[in-house]
Amino acid sequence: MDQKTAIVTGSSSGFGLLCVIELALKGFTVIATMRDTNKAKALIEVAKEKQVEKYIQVISLDVNSSDSIRQFKLFLENYSHIDVLVNNAGLAVGGFSEELSMEDYRRQFETNFFGVIAVTNAVLPIMRARKQGRIINMSSISGRIGFPGLSAYSASKHALEGYSESLRLEVRPFGIDVSLIEPGSYQTNIWASVDQLENNPDSPYTFYMESLLKEINNGKADYGDPSEVAKLAAQIACSTGTPDLRYPIGKGVKMNLFLKKTLPWKFLESAILKRLKP
Numbered sequence: 001m002d003q004k005t006a007i008v009t010g011s012s013s014g015f016g017l018l019c020v021i022e023l024a025l026k027g028f029t030v031i032a033t034m035r036d037t038n039k040a041k042a043l044i045e046v047a048k049e050k051q052v053e054k055y056i057q058v059i060s061l062d063v064n065s066s067d068s069i070r071q072f073k074l075f076l077e078n079y080s081h082i083d084v085l086v087n088n089a090g091l092a093v094g095g096f097s098e099e100l101s102m103e104d105y106r107r108q109f110e111t112n113f114f115g116v117i118a119v120t121n122a123v124l125p126i127m128r129a130r131k132q133g134r135i136i137n138m139s140s141i142s143g144r145i146g147f148p149g150l151s152a153y154s155a156s157k158h159a160l161e162g163y164s165e166s167l168r169l170e171v172r173p174f175g176i177d178v179s180l181i182e183p184g185s186y187q188t189n190i191w192a193s194v195d196q197l198e199n200n201p202d203s204p205y206t207f208y209m210e211s212l213l214k215e216i217n218n219g220k221a222d223y224g225d226p227s228e229v230a231k232l233a234a235q236i237a238c239s240t241g242t243p244d245l246r247y248p249i250g251k252g253v254k255m256n257l258f259l260k261k262t263l264p265w266k267f268l269e270s271a272i273l274k275r276l277k278p
Contacts, residue, residue, distance in 0.1 A: 005082050006237060007031045009063060009119055010089030012039040015138060015183070017046065018230030019086050024052035026234050028084065033061035033072070035089075063089050063115030073122045082126045084237045087116045088138040093152040096205045105152050112156035117163065124171065131175040134243070136233055137164050139180045141253050145260055148276065149212045168245055179236050179243045184250025186226045211276040224250050 006023045010016040011032035020032045020043060032043060040058045047053040059075060062068040076082070093100065093108040116137060127133025142150055143157030161180060168178035200206065229249060236243050248254050260268060 003027065003029050005029045005079060006084035007033065007082060007123065008086040008088055009033045009061060011043055013042060015226055015229050016088040017043045018227050019088060019233045020056060021046055021050055021052065022230045022234035023237060024055040025050060026238055030056050032056050032058045035062045063119055064110045069118045069122060076122060076126060079126065081130050082123050082133065084134045085123045086136045086233055087119060089115055090138065094149055096149055097151040099203060100152055108152040108156050113159045116160060127176050128174045133176040134237055135178045136236055137180050139182045141182055141184045143182060144257055148208060177243050180246045181229060181232060182246060182248040183229050184253040186224045186229060186250065207278045211278050215276060222251055
């Protein structure tokens with residue numbers, strides 16, 4: 001009865017999969033959610049390797065589906081306490097704003113923003129009843145600094161940052177903490193959609209796309225180990241006292257945030273545009 005329970009969304013790969021493992025290693029019973037449970041094989045294999053499979057329960061949850069959220073709420077009725085929620089489910093829509101459809105933006109926000117709210121609202125009543133809980137929202141450096149070709153993704157993460165700030169102030173009186181993890185560049189599946197961007201020769205942004213794709217490819221050598229982010233999530237989940245609101249992590253992330261805070265925007269703008277100049 002003393003064993004703590006955690007929920008991790010988007011657990012089939014990347015940060016989500018690794019967060020499930022790290023939390024299980026810390027002694028949590030972990031509810032690992034994913035849209036398609038047929039993709040649980042990788043998680044189960046790692047769990048068996050780490051000998052924590054008995055602490056993990058895989059369930060289906062599509063954060064974009066109202067029906068799935070309703071089923072998730074019914075499932076949660078079996079639990080008297082939820083100690084940690086890691087909102088990790090996400091996707092990255094790449095492309096220049098003018099060439100993205102409104103549906104592209106809506107799809108981006110449905111998962112990265114509205115999905116977070118739906119899952120959080122399903123869990124909050126359980127945490128509030130016990131006057132304790134910890135919510136960890138997986139944001140990004142893109143939630144603090146915009147970058148060309150990622151307007152939809154960056155906008156969704158900026159929205160998540162504002163939501164998390166407000167939510168933290170709302171639920172602190174109930175003993176619930178809210179934190180943001182802000183990773184830089186890590187090798188996870190979320191970037192598949194960006195990696196698959198194609199350069200349209202008829203696009204007015206062709207020169208920009210070539211530079212952007214080159215920047216992405218050149219930066220892959222510096223991608224961090226995603227287990228660092230998972231270990232940080234587990235550290236926040238297990239920490240005593242009140243955790244910080246924001247946890248930036250990754251190569252160059254803290255320096256970039258410092259520069260944005262201290263330098264006029266025109267200097268940052270000039271540096272970014274110069275770096276992407278064909």
